[in-house]
Amino acid sequence: MASATFVTSLEEEVNCPIxxxxxxxxxxxxxxxxxxxxCLTRYCEVPGPAPEELPACPLCKEPFRPGGFxxxxxxxxxxxxxxxHKARSGPAEEDACPQHGEKVYFFCEDDEAQLCVVCRAAAEHRAHTVRFLEEAAxxxxxQIQKCLECLRKEREEIxxxxxRENQRIQVLQTQVATKRQRVISEFASLSRFLEGQHSVLLAQLERLDEDILKQRDEFDALVTGEMCRFSALITELEExxxxxxxxxxxNIRSTLIRCETRKCRKPEAVSPELxxxxxxxxxxxxxxxREMKMFLENLCFELDYEPARISLDPQTSHPKLLLSEDHRQxxxxxxxxxxxxxxxxFDRATCVLAHGGFTGGRHTWVVSVDxxxxxxxxxxxxxxxVRRKGELRLRPEDGVWAVRLAWGFVSALGSFPVRLALQEPPRxxxxxxxxxxxxxxFVNAVTQEPIYTFTASFTQKVFPFFGLWGRGSSFSLCS
Known part of the structure; x- marks a missing residue:
């Protein structure tokens, strides 16, 4: 192995630079x-810029006499x-010009073609910029290195x-799994309650049915007795x-008095109490x-966002904003x-933040706009x-995820504002x-029409954010 390496190194030393x-x-x-x-003879045959000048060494550019080889x-x-030694070790293939069979060692930058010495001397390449392969490479x-750096940077971004998206997917999968378990738990609890209520209500209906049958029997007995008495009087009178x-x-008067004073009782089959x-x-x-209503409220609460009880922070409010005493308007x-x-x-943007902020979780709040x-x-x-002093850029790149509501239109403030087409302006x-x-x-809280959704990667605390422009404009936080 060492001998082969030495021969290869020595071979590089005895290569022709041309x-x-x-x-x-x-x-x-x-x-x-x-x-x-x-190679040197053909190199000398290539005319230079000044025919009277001596040719220059291809390596050190020192002039030399063409006949002084x-x-x-x-x-x-x-x-x-x-x-x-190479013949004993095995033949080595060399790149050769397919047209002349000579070794390729030039590169024509004009034609982007690899040339041998014969190609280089051809008329079509004499006026072109021709360099040695290594020099041209x-x-x-x-350029390849720059492209590699750009591609590697883009690959890192991807x-x-x-x-980030895999983390988001994992969070969503966790949320779905939690919701699944909550649904199973809530419905199991509801099922137990429904079974109990089912038994209770059926038992009560059974008792009502039994009472109806009991009063029916009593009614039938009373009617039967009355029918027998009336039938006896009728028979007596007929006779x-x-x-x-x-x-x-x-005794006619006594008989008539007994018939006339006989009052017919009118029994009821079902008592007023029953x-x-x-x-x-x-x-x-x-x-x-009540239980079903509570169940639905609890289920929606578990599956939806947690209502956030927020209030405005007067320490952040621009001096042109008038806050109510309860800091909710x-x-x-x-x-x-x-x-x-x-x-x-805020000293330039007429904005205000809410107290507290959030570093995790799922929260929701409703804003009424006038x-x-x-x-x-x-x-x-x-x-x-977010920038509090000076100009505030309303875009996600500067830490703002918001929509603007104006008279007659709504805009999502992305990198470039986007005017949204909604069925009706939300209040x-x-x-x-x-x-x-x-x-x-963002959703229209009255019609439930979706307005817009931003996607971000939060790494710091975020705050509910509000802003107002124009005389008489106002907003309030709904309970």
Whole structure:
């Protein structure tokens, strides 16, 4: 292995600088550099810019006399020994010009063609920029290096996006798994409650049915008794009527009085108390109704965002914003308030933040907007380090994820504002923040029409964000 490496290194030392192949009939010129006799002869035949000038060495550019070639027999012997060693080791393939069979060692930059010495001397390449292969490859290597750097940078960006999106997918999968378990738990609890209510209500209905049957039997017995008594009187009167006058008139007044004073009782098949119990039975389902309502509220609460009880932070409010005493309403005013300057306060953008902020979780709040007198309103979230002093750029790159509501249109403030086509301008906007997933969603709180959704990667605390412009414009936080 060491011998082969030495031979390879020695072979590189005895290569012709022109053809890049092993020296053939090596000759030495005035500066001491060695070349193939044929390569140097053809090199001298290529006309230079000034025919009277001596040719320059291809390596050191020193002039030399074309007729001053000195054979280098010692170097020729070394080359012969190397070639003999290579012959024993196996033939090596060399790139050759397909047209002339000569070694390719030039590159024409005009035609982007690789040339041999014969090609280089051809008329079509004499006026072109022709360089040695290695010399010509240098600038292209630099360009390739720049391309590689750009591609590697873009690949890193794609990998970062892939990593971020994979994390977002994992968070969503965790949320879905949690919701699945919550749904299973809630419905299992509801199923147990429904089974209990099912048994209770059926038992109550069974008791009502039994009471109805009992009162029916009592009613039937009473009616049967009354029918028997009336039937006996009717039979008695029918017999009395058919008797002779003497017998008919015997005790006639007593008989008539007994018939006339006989009052017919009118029994009821169902007592008023039982009827009231039947009418009141739907009230027995009120606990079920309350439980179902509570179940749906709890289920929606578990599956939806957590309602955020937020209030405005007066330490961040621009002096042109008038805040209510409970810090849940704001109104724009051209009159500046006497507000002390502090690092948290906006001094140019008429904006205000909410207290607290969020570093995780899923939160939602509703904002009611009043633009009856014109103006516009901003609603959204901002990062903790959002610019408070000077001009505030309303775009995600500067930590602002918001929509602008104006009279007659709504815009999403992305890298470039986008005017949104909505069925109707929202007067109440629900803002929902999913910190881990990176979603900021806006929905018309009245019609539930989606407005816009931003996707971000939050790494710091974010705050609910509001802004107002124009006389009379205002907003309030809904409970």
């Amino acid at each position: 053809c890049q192949g092993s020296l053939r009939e090596p000759v030495t010129i005035d500066c001491g550099h060695n070349f193939c006799r044929g 000195r054979p280098n027999w010692q170097l020729a012997s070394v080359v012969e020994n190397i070639q003999r 240098g600038p292209y290597r630099e 990998q970062e996006i892939q990593s 009395k009527k058919e008797r002779p006058a003497k017998e008919l008139l015997t 009827g009231q119990r039947i009418r009141d039975f739907p009230q027995q389902a009120l606990p079920l109704q 704001a109104r724009f005013s051209y009159k500046w308030q006497n507000s002390p300057d502090n690092p948290q306060r 633009l009856a007198h014109g103006g516009s309103c901003l609603v959204g979230v901002v990062g903790e380090d 109440q906007v629900r803002v929902s923040l999913d910190y881990e997933v990176g979603w900021v969603t």
